[in-house]
């Protein structure tokens with residue numbers, strides 16, 4: 001009995017420290033808006049990179065012709081081709097192929113990685129069928145989605161700032177990734193022009209805008225988290241170039257690196273950060289994204305077993321292994337609706353090696369998942385509210401303008417409690433009137449087609 005009282009105390013403490021009531025979320029949203037201003041004022045002026053993407057026009061729907069896209073940013077890369085038929089024809093035909101990257105290439109040489117990609121792309125181009133048409137005398141054009149931090153220097157060039165997500169390749173940091181890719185395409189005899197270099201948030205924004213002209217921002221909630229939105233170019237003090245014709249500029253916020261004293265951080269978050277590959281960085285991402293939620297839960301459960309023998313007298317050895325409990329596992333346990341929490345029991349057995357667990361212990365596990373997932377979702381909602389505040393769309397306007405946010409990523413797509421909490425929190429924060437004109441839209445894999453559309457929008461034949 002004492003054991004349960006101690007476990008319940010750990011849970012109560014967790015709940016208190018993870019609390020993100022509306023007042024706190026407003027402080028977070030305000031801090032996001034303030035940091036957005038600071039990041040737009042000067043490079044290095046904020047934890048938010050607020051990177052100028054050089055995308056000054058989003059797809060209009062008039063795009064026409066054959067375009068390719070290449071998406072690199074995780075363990076898989078994807079190639080895609082699309083035949084665009086203009087205003088009437090829209091997407092006439094689309095083909096996509098996903099290829100996994102051999103692990104050894106993620107830590108090999110730049111040359112090898114880009115050779116592998118170019119060779120796969122060359123094969124894909126060779127399979128182009130009758131339904132796709134390239135006008136006589138034209139070069140194929142490609143939109144390149146490269147989801148690592150890049151310092152852009154134009155729509156089609158940018159240097160890698162650092163590798164993340166398990167990639168570590170010598171000699172690429174500081175190099176122009178488009179030039180690297182183009183050289184590899186040449187080596188494979190592929191006559192193709194890299195017309196646009198973007199990341200997944202900007203691809204999602206472009207794909208979202210093509211489907212719905214009221215899309216003004218995109219949020220990624222997957223392995224990591226990030227956001228991009230459309231800013232007025234004259235509201236970007238650090239932009240010294242000519243004002244674009246559209247008056248707009250898409251900003252890649254790199255919001256995963258946001259931090260603020262208002263974020264509800266616990267001892268578990270602090271330890272996770274300290275032991276991570278990038279201590280002190282990506283603090284917001286470490287509270288929200290799919291790479292980390294399961295790991296936070298593991299750390300809480302470990303403390304519960306150490307202090308309250310949650311799973312008996314011995315500490316299950318697997319519970320000490322970092323990242324063994326993934327967010328998809330957590331999500332499956334969290335959504336267990338069986339009366340005896342069968343799935344929770346099975347996961348605890350299969351992943352953590354705990355042979356038998358009481359219903360009481362299983363309930364506690366679900367309660368931990370609930371606290372951690374909802375905190376992340378509520379904080380993500382606060383980030384979106386911050387963007388709406390920056391744009392002045394968080395209060396009732398006179399014109400009843402629609403505001404659409406395109407969201408992509410496995411976390412949002414598959415973790416129902418997370419996505420529902422995010423949406424209900426945003427609704428509550430905005431109030432009935434404003435939230436009736438704010439829409440969150442799942443843009444499933446919009447970034448691939450988005451990159452192709454941006455290649456079309458920035459085609460050299462326009």
Ligand code: ADP
Pocket residue numbers: 073074075221222223224289290291327328329331332408409410411414415
């Ligand atoms: P990436 O962000 O690497 O481009 P995805 O958008 O597909 O890729 O997101 C993958 C991430 O989504 C996984 O790392 C995982 O954290 C999360 N995820 C995938 N499936 C689920 C699920 N069923 N429940 C919760 N999270 C999931």
Ligand code: MG
Pocket residue numbers: 073074200222409
């Ligand atoms: Mg992705």
